[in-house]
Amino acid sequence: MSRSKSWTFPKWGEYTSERDPVSVRLCDYDGCDSPGDFPAPKSPDSKDKWYFCQPHVAEFNKKWNYFDGLSRDEALKRAQEEMRKSAGYRGSSSYMSGNAAATYGKEERRTDALEILDLDNDATTADIKASYRRMVKLYHPDTNMGDAESAIKFQQVKAAYEVLTGK
Numbered sequence: 001m002s003r004s005k006s007w008t009f010p011k012w013g014e015y016t017s018e019r020d021p022v023s024v025r026l027c028d029y030d031g032c033d034s035p036g037d038f039p040a041p042k043s044p045d046s047k048d049k050w051y052f053c054q055p056h057v058a059e060f061n062k063k064w065n066y067f068d069g070l071s072r073d074e075a076l077k078r079a080q081e082e083m084r085k086s087a088g089y090r091g092s093s094s095y096m097s098g099n100a101a102a103t104y105g106k107e108e109r110r111t112d113a114l115e116i117l118d119l120d121n122d123a124t125t126a127d128i129k130a131s132y133r134r135m136v137k138l139y140h141p142d143t144n145m146g147d148a149e150s151a152i153k154f155q156q157v158k159a160a161y162e163v164l165t166g167k
């Protein structure tokens with residue numbers, strides 16, 4: 001038997017009335033068979049949604065932030081709004097709060113940001129500014145036309161600098 005994502009869905013017409021034909025939704029993450037209880041918009045204002053399990057929605061939100069230039073706080077806020085809407089059929093909203101909050105902890109944000117700017121934990125404000133200026137020049141969209149990798153890196157560098165300087 002092949003590992004089809006839809007194996008838990010009853011076949012059309014096999015059941016009569018009352019039964020919800022899509023009672024189990026699986027995580028949209030490639031190759032994941034966990035229940036996908038956490039909706040995430042495909043883009044910030046899109047009505048199209050992905051549905052992920054908790055670990056994958058956390059991973060998605062982390063990347064999503066960089067792709068759309070949102071701050072992590074904004075990305076988390078949006079993700080939590082989506083999760084609250086889905087809490088009705090999940091039954092327990094406490095399930096996600098611990099992990100999701102930890103993912104976006106202040107210390108981790110700082111560590112991530114330093115890593116993006118290629119700095120050590122004891123970096124000074126001058127170090128941060130110097131590294132920021134160097135990387136912004138390196139990855140600026142004007143000098144990397146159509147290069148998606150650079151565009152993402154550029155967003156990361158800007159977000160990292162905001163985290164470290166509070167600007």
Ligand SMILES: [Zn+2]
Binds near residue numbers: 027029056
């Ligand atoms: Zn998953």
